[in-house]
Amino acid sequence: MTLKSKHYTIEKEYPVDRQTAWEQLADNNRLNDAIGLFPVKFQASQTESTGLIYREAAAKVMHVVPMTWKSLPFEWQELEYYTTERQYLDGPLNYYILTLEFFDVSEGEKPRTKVRLTAEFSPKNLLGYVGIQATGVPALKKIMAFLDDYQQEESETAPRANKRAPKVNTEQLESLSRQLAKYPVAPQFTARLQHYLANSTDQDAAEIVPKNLAKLWGMPVEEVLRGMLYATKAGLLQLSWHVICPNCRVSQDNHRSLSELERSFHCDLCGIAYDADFDQSVELHFAVHPTVRTAYAEVYCIGSPLITPHVIAQRIVRAGQTVNFKPVEGDTPMRLRVLQLNDQIRIGQTGAFRYTASGWVESSQETVDIAIVNDSEKDIVVALEYADWSKETVTAAKVTAMQEFRDLFSSEVLAPGQKIAIGHVTILFTDLKGSTALYEEAGDASAYGRVRGHFDFLTEHIKQNSGSVVKTIGDAVMAVFSKPADGVKAALAIQEKLGAFNEQTHDTLLLRIGLFSGPAIAVNSNDRLDYFGRTVNLAARVQGQGDAGEVIISRALFEQPDVAKLLDTPRLSAEPFTAELKGINGEQALVRLRMHEMAHIEAG
Template identity: 45%
Template sequence: MKYSAKKYIIEQHFPLSKEKIWELLGDTDRLNRFIGLFPVTFSPAKKVGDDTFYRLAEAKVAGLVPIVWREYPFQWVTNESYMVERRYEKGPLAHFLGGIELYEQNNKAKTTVRLIGEFTPRNLLGKAALPFTAVRSMHLTMKYLHDYLSNKVKDQTAYTPKKVTNKVNIPELTKLETQLSKLPVDSSYIPYLHQHLVEKMDHDVTQMRPYELARHWGVNPDEVLRLFLYATKVGILNLSWNLICPNCRVSKVSYNTLSQLENEFHCDLCGINYDANFENYVELYFSVHPSVRKAYAQSYCVGGPMISPHVKIQKVIEKGETYKTVIPPYHKKLRIRVLQANHTVDIQSVPSNQSKQAVELDYRNSGWSESTISVTPGNTAITIHNSSPEDIVVVVEQGEWSQEVVTAAKITALQEFRDLFSSEVLAPGQQVGIENVTILFSDLQGSTSLYEVVGDADAYGQVRRHFDYLTEMISKNSGSVVKTIGDAVMAVFHKPEDGFQAALHIQKHIAEFNDKNAGDITLKVGLYSGPAIAVNSNDRIDYFGRTVNIAARIQGQSTGNDIVFHKEYLNNSTIQFQLEKEDVILESFHANLRGISDSIELVRLQFKKTDKA
């Protein structure tokens, strides 16, 4: 016997902006936990015929009744609406189609929330259960928002909508926090971490991003990262590594150590293999240590909008169908992409007088009819025709990566990380690319004569103290010493401005160092930025490639008490600001570097006077 679909609509008004409600209801993994749904096991994405791809999902209702369904991609427009379709293969339901719609009232601080759920029972049990399960879940969704309103004044951090009873080993946590407070961390941040580990839900303490939590706590992100590193060292936390797909930006696989990292990984959603890359694809994250709290990372949803917050629109367009939309107002770079096929269209944002009022795009198996379109966000209408022989999923997504991800490129360039976790290295023979890294080389001028003048013992002491001085200056500017080569030092930084600031500090304060140590050290410094390869060398992360070679050759152009760098550094706004605060002389020149075919334009920086303060 076939049962007809039953549609339910619940509508309520809330004194919240659409953006805030979207943030709450768009986090479907957290929402599903709150409304009493069950953990789900999802298979990799698969596609049959010309239909849209789906994930096979399995769960047990109340831990007893098994259900299996095909979950098709969520469809959404950020801050406006989302919906999802599920076709059940086992269980009391046959089909579900549901989601939310948000309508802004005259006052932007008020929003109408409409919940829509269309349920088709498979059998009499499913029909009888609808009022007690489906409708109840919809009312609990509204309760989720009401609970937020009643709690938001007391808790501005990531919202936990109901009292969570966690088995936390408080004596062990307190003991370890005492140890942590004696380490070089901001101890005022420890209560934030304590409250988070004690009160938050399991998934909040098994996939922790320091920068994301810093935003919720309203504190310094780098200090929170430092806190997490030392908390890991004393045994409050564990660290792990996620491999992130460069397209959908969802974690695909996790590793306990960098040595387990593989060169290539596969994204089932995008259908493509990718090379591991330190710059964006490898992320450091933290979880609570089992001795403090046993927490389990279970999935309740893997396709909701907040899983991929960089995607502003996601839409299934059936073969032969047309979809019309308006690119949302957004100040960052956007593009249109077809999931799995990965054909893209770049979106160029222009003033309204430079764009058409309407743009049409045609999609075929071979790709898009245009590679770039010019639009005025919030104003230009876009019509997409799916002329391919199969259904497609189209997304409008931001190009920039989240700044709240601690990448392997960033963390492995920090001296504290290298000192605390020296065992975190790549496997022997493993090579991982980095899109952009800054390499600094320094060397002593006249080191041979130094040994002749003061003798081996005194000269060696001066050299060792100068290594300590360089390490301090490099570490203070978010860099780390990779290795020493004789009297020379090779250092790495994640950002050019950090390396440049370190070079300024090194040369600006070297006279003070000499006065303090009765020395006469003259340093030659050069730096360069570009792509490199990270490898394991003598059980440490080292860097090789053209960028490293050029940085070494640029340092060779230094004459002492100066800094030599590529002229492109002067285009960096942060470096420009750094230079405005210094009394320096800049001299441009061309140089032919050994092993480099073309002449390169460099800049020599010298301080007009040495700061001995």
């Protein structure tokens, strides 16, 4: 006997904007935890004969009744809707499909959002009807009630009624918070973090993301990240390194130390093997320290929209089917990617595309959106996603370039002999002009003291611009930055402030500085994280092309948008030139930067 499916529709309006509603209800891992569903164990992705990928999942309903099902890929359009489907392999149900849609509701100046939930349950037997009423329908109601008590800064107010009371070692939390307050962190950061660790859910306490806290607290991401590094040193937090797939950007492995990192990894969902890369595939994660609170991030869902926030839209496209994605505003680079097959194509804001057995083909057809035709013989899953990584992602390249990290975690180095690539890093070299004469004139002890003093001066300006000193070589300094503009900003600040430093120390030190950006290799050198490669060699050679008071950079660095904006000031002169560098093949296109005030002082 075939039993009829049960259909449910619930609509509700909430006094929040659509972005907020989406962020709360499309994070299914945390949502399912909050409404009392059960942790799920997922197997590696598999492929049906039709070509469609899925994951087999298992859970114990009410911690007693085991159930297994095929979890199909989520489908969604960011801020518009998402759909999830389960095809049960055992138990009283055949399948379950859930869709949430989001709509703006105009009502004066205050934003409101209408959410429409539709659900379909297909019972396999009469027990299925009982299960739908006993667990399915209550879960739907809890989803729609999830936003009722939403508050913009919930972590700083009383916890939600449906949160389980966390088990916190209050005495330890207060003691370590007092220790954190002794570090150079803002008082409000310490107070907010203490409250967050005491009141957040286990899921949030076990997966603390700096950019999320920065948004919640209205603080710069860099300030929050620095505070979290000091909190880790104080013992409030612990850190781990997650190896991220460069395609789906989901964590494939995690380690407590950089020394545990392996060279190669495999993502079963994307079907690719890849090498660890500091600026793309290795990210820093934080969690509450177990001596403060026991918090474990259970897995309730994988593949939902907020787990992969770089994906704007995702659809299952059956063989011969046509689907449309809404265009994305702005000029951010986008791409279409077929999950697991790893076929991808860079796209504009609109366009028509065919997917064939040989890959993507762009059509000349004019469209107002993004049209996709599956001309292959297999079903596929297509993701529309940002082509570039988020600047707010705390990658290993970013955090290891911070002076605070090197000062606080000097033991965090790679295993001996391990080499990790960095796709893009900015290296700065300084050189103290006339240092040999300084030692001759002032004597070893006096000259060494003056050189050490100028190291402190350089370190402070490098640190203020999110960089770190890698090492000193004689009287020279090698520093690293994850963002090119930060390196240039630090170099200009050093040259600008050197005069005041000399007045303060009654000295006459002169510096030349060079910077170069590009790929490098991170290695363990003398128990310290160091960098090698052509970019490092070029930075060292470029510095030698300058004179006192000058900053020499590559033409490519000069033309980068963030750097060009920084240098667009009448206080600077920029002189392009070419030079042959010792040991480097071919001429290099360089730019000489000088500050006009400095040129005027020296000319006078």
